[in-house]
Amino acid sequence: MKSYRKELWFQTKLRREFINITTEVDRVIQDSGIQEGLILVNAMHITASVYINDDESGLLKDYERFLERLAPQDADYHHHLTGEDNGDAHIKRQIMGREVVVAITNGALDFGPWEQIFYAEFDGRRRKRVLVKVIGE
Amino acid sequence: MKSYRKELWFQTKLRREFINITTEVDRVIQDSGIQEGLILVNAMHITASVYINDDESGLLKDYERFLERLAPQDADYHHHLTGEDNGDAHIKRQIMGREVVVAITNGALDFGPWEQIFYAEFDGRRRKRVLVKVIGE
Amino acid sequence: MKSYRKELWFQTKLRREFINITTEVDRVIQDSGIQEGLILVNAMHITASVYINDDESGLLKDYERFLERLAPQDADYHHHLTGEDNGDAHIKRQIMGREVVVAITNGALDFGPWEQIFYAEFDGRRRKRVLVKVIGE
Numbered sequence: 001m002k003s004y005r006k007e008l009w010f011q012t013k014l015r016r017e018f019i020n021i022t023t024e025v026d027r028v029i030q031d032s033g034i035q036e037g038l039i040l041v042n043a044m045h046i047t048a049s050v051y052i053n054d055d056e057s058g059l060l061k062d063y064e065r066f067l068e069r070l071a072p073q074d075a076d077y078h079h080h081l082t083g084e085d086n087g088d089a090h091i092k093r094q095i096m097g098r099e100v101v102v103a104i105t106n107g108a109l110d111f112g113p114w115e116q117i118f119y120a121e122f123d124g125r126r127r128k129r130v131l132v133k134v135i136g137e
Numbered sequence: 138m139k140s141y142r143k144e145l146w147f148q149t150k151l152r153r154e155f156i157n158i159t160t161e162v163d164r165v166i167q168d169s170g171i172q173e174g175l176i177l178v179n180a181m182h183i184t185a186s187v188y189i190n191d192d193e194s195g196l197l198k199d200y201e202r203f204l205e206r207l208a209p210q211d212a213d214y215h216h217h218l219t220g221e222d223n224g225d226a227h228i229k230r231q232i233m234g235r236e237v238v239v240a241i242t243n244g245a246l247d248f249g250p251w252e253q254i255f256y257a258e259f260d261g262r263r264r265k266r267v268l269v270k271v272i273g274e
Numbered sequence: 275m276k277s278y279r280k281e282l283w284f285q286t287k288l289r290r291e292f293i294n295i296t297t298e299v300d301r302v303i304q305d306s307g308i309q310e311g312l313i314l315v316n317a318m319h320i321t322a323s324v325y326i327n328d329d330e331s332g333l334l335k336d337y338e339r340f341l342e343r344l345a346p347q348d349a350d351y352h353h354h355l356t357g358e359d360n361g362d363a364h365i366k367r368q369i370m371g372r373e374v375v376v377a378i379t380n381g382a383l384d385f386g387p388w389e390q391i392f393y394a395e396f397d398g399r400r401r402k403r404v405l406v407k408v409i410g411e
Contacts, residue, residue, distance in 0.1 A: 044386030112181030249318030
């Protein structure tokens with residue numbers, strides 16, 4: 001069994017952004033040399049998500065509106081008693097998820113026709129990381 | 138390390154359906170010959186989910202009602218400007234999740250007493266796929 | 275490839291509790307002797323979650339309030355026609371997720387600075403289990 005590890009770094013300009021990272025993840029598989037296995041892609045921070053869905057700008061707006069409705073940025077959060085102001089981001093990240101696990105087949109992401117991997121930032125404007133771990137053969 | 142791959146195909150009659158796929162997934166493990174490892178089961182389409190919960194008809198109605206309340210089929214979605222009409226399905230799938238990863242122990246799904254794997258379709262009535270990938274020994 | 279399996283047992287005093295299990299999971303990795311691989315941590319019951327986020331008491335209250343707003347304990351659920359009273363718990367668990375998959379690097383959880391693994395109980399006061407499965411080398 002082989003394993004391979006890579007960190008991807010991001011610094012968004014906005015508090016909230018959706019970034020398609022499929023190409024970067026694909027490159028990690030190629031660097032790993034692994035042909036058959038699993039790849040884990042996870043946010044290393046707790047106010048960001050990694051998820052898989054369509055790369056369509058209207059849909060990204062729908063996600064933004066949906067998440068803001070469920071956990072508005074300006075609402076009151078117990079978490080803010082610590083001095084933080086990102087209670088909404090901790091909830092948004094739970095809805096969208098921390099990680100994805102994808103099959104690797106023939107040295108590539110084993111994807112359906114529209115699957116794309118996104119890094120979703122809910123409390124950005126600072127350097128944050130995504131972990132990519134590959135295991136297989 | 139061994140690996141094994143199988144696609145499961147579905148075409149639902151309704152736009153939204155919940156299908157228990159536990160038996161099919163179990164059969165893939167048997168076909169793989171893998172005794173100890175992990176199995177990934179994921180929707181290959183972005184308007185469907187794979188998740189684990191109880192196979193109880195009332196609960197499935199509760200999920201349907203809950204998801205329709207959060208993301209109604211008939212609401213306005215930016216995504217519909219593309220000509221699509223499934224904005225709700227992209228959101229419902231995010232709530233229920235894309236994939237499950239299950240332990241394989243002694244050649245079988247390592248499950249608690251009530252765990253069942255479901256394919257949740259939110260934009261059906263056409264042929265769509267679930268990917269099953271097994272790794273282990 | 276090596277694999278290792280351990281069950282963690284919990285019995286909460288309250289119906290709903292959040293328990294930080296990071297130390298227990300770390301110990302399983304040490305017991306496994308695995309240096310590089312993946313670890314799966316999942317609730318074996320369908321009214322509980324395993325998720326990763328911050329260990330901050332205000333945030334846990336925010337999660338509790340958020341989940342209770344989306345799926346109130348005292349609402350009507352079709353699932354209750356079976357005699358059960360935990361329809362809310364089946365929904366809360368779907369929002370927070372069943373499982374996490376974490377990378378193991380150099381024999382430890384490969385975590386960002388604030389990542390902590392939680393067992394979230396939504397229908398407690400009885401003995402319930404979490405499964406930990408490690409694969410790697």
